[in-house]
Amino acid sequence: MSQQEIIIAGFGGQGILSAGRLLAYAGMLEGKNVSWLPSYGPEMRGGTANCHVIISDDPVGSPILNSATALIVMNGPSLDKFENLVVKDGLIIADSSLVQRKPNRNDVKYSGIPATQIASDMGNSTYACIILLGKLLGSTGIVSKENFENALKKVLPEKYHHMIPDEMKALEIGMKY
Amino acid sequence: MGEKLLMKGNEVIAEAAIRAGCRHYFGYPITPQTEIAHYFAKKMPEVGGTFIQAESEIAAINMVYGAAGAGARVMTSSSSPGISLKQEGISYASGAELPAVIVNIVRCGPGLGGILPAQCDYFQAVKGGGHGDYKMVVLAPCSVQELYELTVEAFNIADKYRILAMIMGDGILGQMMETVEFRDKEEIYEADKSSWATVGTRMERDHNVITSIYIDPEVLERHNQKLQAKYRLIEENEVRCEVYNCEDADVIVAAFGTVARIVKNVIKMAAKEGIKVGLIRPITLWPFPVKVFEKYAEVPKAFLSVELNAGQMVEDVRLSVNGKRPVYFHGRMGGMIPTQQEILDKIKEILK
Amino acid sequence: MAVVFKRPHALRDVPMHYCPGCTHGIVHRLIAEVIDELGIEGKTIGVSPVGCTYNNYEYFNCDMQQAAHGRAPAVSTGIKRVHPDNVVFTYQGDGDLAAIGTAEIVHAAARGEKITTIFINNAIYGMTSGQMAPTTLLNQVTTTTPYGRKPELHGFPIKVCELLSTLDGAAFIERVSMHNIKNILNAKKAIKKAFQVQMANKGFSLVEVLSSCPTNWGLSPEKALKWIEEKMIPVYPLGNFKGKDLEV
Ligand SMILES: Cc1ncc(C[n+]2csc(CCOP(=O)(O)OP(=O)(O)O)c2C)c(N)n1
Numbered sequence: 001m002s003q004q005e006i007i008i009a010g011f012g013g014q015g016i017l018s019a020g021r022l023l024a025y026a027g028m029l030e031g032k033n034v035s036w037l038p039s040y041g042p043e044m045r046g047g048t049a050n051c052h053v054i055i056s057d058d059p060v061g062s063p064i065l066n067s068a069t070a071l072i073v074m075n076g077p078s079l080d081k082f083e084n085l086v087v088k089d090g091l092i093i094a095d096s097s098l099v100q101r102k103p104n105r106n107d108v109k110y111s112g113i114p115a116t117q118i119a120s121d122m123g124n125s126t127y128a129c130i131i132l133l134g135k136l137l138g139s140t141g142i143v144s145k146e147n148f149e150n151a152l153k154k155v156l157p158e159k160y161h162h163m164i165p166d167e168m169k170a171l172e173i174g175m176k177y
Numbered sequence: 178m179g180e181k182l183l184m185k186g187n188e189v190i191a192e193a194a195i196r197a198g199c200r201h202y203f204g205y206p207i208t209p210q211t212e213i214a215h216y217f218a219k220k221m222p223e224v225g226g227t228f229i230q231a232e233s234e235i236a237a238i239n240m241v242y243g244a245a246g247a248g249a250r251v252m253t254s255s256s257s258p259g260i261s262l263k264q265e266g267i268s269y270a271s272g273a274e275l276p277a278v279i280v281n282i283v284r285c286g287p288g289l290g291g292i293l294p295a296q297c298d299y300f301q302a303v304k305g306g307g308h309g310d311y312k313m314v315v316l317a318p319c320s321v322q323e324l325y326e327l328t329v330e331a332f333n334i335a336d337k338y339r340i341l342a343m344i345m346g347d348g349i350l351g352q353m354m355e356t357v358e359f360r361d362k363e364e365i366y367e368a369d370k371s372s373w374a375t376v377g378t379r380m381e382r383d384h385n386v387i388t389s390i391y392i393d394p395e396v397l398e399r400h401n402q403k404l405q406a407k408y409r410l411i412e413e414n415e416v417r418c419e420v421y422n423c424e425d426a427d428v429i430v431a432a433f434g435t436v437a438r439i440v441k442n443v444i445k446m447a448a449k450e451g452i453k454v455g456l457i458r459p460i461t462l463w464p465f466p467v468k469v470f471e472k473y474a475e476v477p478k479a480f481l482s483v484e485l486n487a488g489q490m491v492e493d494v495r496l497s498v499n500g501k502r503p504v505y506f507h508g509r510m511g512g513m514i515p516t517q518q519e520i521l522d523k524i525k526e527i528l529k
Numbered sequence: 530m531a532v533v534f535k536r537p538h539a540l541r542d543v544p545m546h547y548c549p550g551c552t553h554g555i556v557h558r559l560i561a562e563v564i565d566e567l568g569i570e571g572k573t574i575g576v577s578p579v580g581c582t583y584n585n586y587e588y589f590n591c592d593m594q595q596a597a598h599g600r601a602p603a604v605s606t607g608i609k610r611v612h613p614d615n616v617v618f619t620y621q622g623d624g625d626l627a628a629i630g631t632a633e634i635v636h637a638a639a640r641g642e643k644i645t646t647i648f649i650n651n652a653i654y655g656m657t658s659g660q661m662a663p664t665t666l667l668n669q670v671t672t673t674t675p676y677g678r679k680p681e682l683h684g685f686p687i688k689v690c691e692l693l694s695t696l697d698g699a700a701f702i703e704r705v706s707m708h709n710i711k712n713i714l715n716a717k718k719a720i721k722k723a724f725q726v727q728m729a730n731k732g733f734s735l736v737e738v739l740s741s742c743p744t745n746w747g748l749s750p751e752k753a754l755k756w757i758e759e760k761m762i763p764v765y766p767l768g769n770f771k772g773k774d775l776e777v
Pocket residue numbers: 205206207208234258259262289579580581582598621622623624625626649651653654655656657662
């Protein structure tokens with residue numbers, strides 16, 4: 001598939017937007033065309049957050065997604081809102097610590113990972129997003145692990161670079177889950 | 178070209194301005210373009226420039242007036258409600274022939290409206306939102322890379338013609354991140370501003386005056402004629418437009434900015450169904466690519482203008498196509514974005 | 530059992546959208562209680578600003594108008610001149626009132642418009658993600674003063690009460706704070722008096738409320754209240770600046 005379209009959605013403050021940005025950055029480092037589009041505005045005030053990421057062999061047309069090859073959700077309302085945008089045989093990855101139900105669709109692949117639980121056990125709940133991204137990498141090969149690590153180095157300010165080994169550990173947990 | 182970076186549209190505008198030699202920015206916060214000011218607030222001190230958060234958009238545009246009149250490369254940015262407040266200053270600066278760059282990351286109106294993407298300020302930008310017979314060059318980028326390139330270009334055009342240049346985008350362009358590649362060095366139009374800029378006479382020359390008032394009607398008419406001559410020159414020289422897939426198209430879609438990107442997806446979808454769709458994407462909304470539309474006027478069965486408003490650019494498309502083919506319109510408002518399917522359905526309906 | 534926390538009638542029964550720990554909501558409640566106590570809901574007309582409280586017209590039961598950024602005092606002037614017997618108030622933030630709307634507030638006060646302004650000083654632009662406000666403290670870091678507010682670059686905090694109390698048209702001016710219960714009770718007294726001053730036709734009245742913005746200050750709700758007490762009050766001393774002894 002020459003174009004991967006990913007929606008990542010959840011509550012503000014879960015690192016949704018940064019996760020999407022990391023993914024796009026890694027895609028760029030793979031030499032792909034990428035775009036990242038956040039939801040913006042007052043709805044972000046303690047409410048929901050989502051972003052659309054496109055990683056493509058061709059120049060990116062519209063950065064707004066009307067459908068997704070993969071959906072990562074970190075709360076129930078996001079699954080309700082975006083489930084139907086996933087293409088047939090697409091992928092839904094949910095943080096099952098926070099999303100109570102499974103998708104209603106049976107024409108998509110589904111992985112539920114208790115990411116927030118695992119991340120809290122690791123001592124940092126903000127890694128939940130990274131674990132879910134790991135699952136995406138593991139299932140689709142959308143970007144390589146190396147480029148994800150390089151993206152972390154580019155995106156994170158120097159003073160947070162000591163966290164990279166742990167973030168990579170979180171990624172691997174997701175990849176193997 | 179340098180390293181590829183992943184950057185937000187709004188930040189790229191600010192970075193581009195700095196690269197184009199802009200060292201003076203005056204603005205007032207408003208969503209969805211606040212990152213422009215945040216970026217300048219961080220970077221201007223590093224490059225020895227000025228960043229002022231003005232007390233209002235009215236103050237900001239008048240700071241621009243002063244700085245431009247003093248010979249500097251200067252910029253302000255805002256979004257629709259703030260751009261409305263700047264209209265007085267825009268008219269005065271146009272009358273005084275001041276070069277400057279104004280960014281409008283358009284949101285939906287009227288009034289406070291909403292903060293989501295829109296193109297409902299097209300009329301205001303290209304037909305003169307302030308009073309008097311003036312024009313601004315209006316550039317409508319459709320990608321983050323183009324935001325960079327056209328921002329640099331806007332400064333050059335402004336200086337070359339002593340005119341205001343506006344970058345018109347929307348919240349999607351401002352908020353999205355895309356790859357951008359900066360040049361190592363910008364080509365900067367070096368204008369000689371000594372004959373008009375107020376930098377102090379040093380007792381060596383007659384005084385320079387920046388003004389837009391001409392009480393004597395004959396003088397004012399001559400001034401207006403001079404402005405109009407300049408505008409005709411710009412219409413000759415500065416039209417920018419992308420023509421995509423238009424040879425033997427069944428329908429040619431006119432769209433600018435973000436919408437043009439959606440249309441490119443539609444073109445692919447339509448091709449799968451055997452429908453040939455072309456795109457004319459005005460990059461300069463003024464000067465409008467009249468001649469491009471004239472050239473393709475008899476190619477398709479019909480034209481379709483797709484916009485995030487109630488039908489504004491479509492008027493210029495109709496004027497340019499000049500009755501040779503029907504010109505249809507499809508628009509969404511309030512921050513709603515047309516889907517690809519919706520546009521394709523409209524095209525099919527037209528072809529029926 | 531006595532109902533301790535009954536919703537005032539003048540407040541509508543809808544959830545407010547403010548961030549956790551934001552004191553905007555408390556100020557709304559105080560205004561509503563005062564409207565109830567004075568029995569003026571039916572003749573009160575409020576004007577919402579542009580800021581985090583842009584839609585507080587949804588929260589008050591009295592008639593409301595929404596104004597352009599900074600223009601609430603002018604809009605209120607229009608309302609009051611049409612309905613001199615009604616009670617008119619504006620609710621404005623520091624960006625709204627002391628930056629873009631400086632001219633409107635100064636002239637409404639100078640004209641002695643019989644309106645009441647509740648002025649929320651949270652030392653920041655809340656709505657647009659934390660830019661410097663005219664009231665931002667020296668050295669305070671905001672998104673447009675990333676290196677802190679420096680007087681030589683950004684000027685000094687504007688003290689609205691001190692400024693407006695020089696105007697003869699201003700009848701009642703007081704600064705209060707939301708940082709603890711005692712001060713909240715004081716704030717209510719001041720708001721009530723401000724409305725009464727208007728109703729007695731004495732002139733323009735304004736209450737400045739030091740209010741928290743935990744979100745953009747980057748502080749927990751508790752620390753934000755401490756910040757008001759320790760950082761803001763030294764710059765913005767509490768108390769009455771004008772009209773303390775007015776008979777109403
Ligand atoms: C003409 C105009 N300029 C700018 C804005 C964007 N804007 C919305 S709210 C706001 C600042 C609000 O700050 P403040 O008045 O301090 O209220 P707070 O959110 O802190 O309560 C601005 C600049 C606007 N809506 N209209």
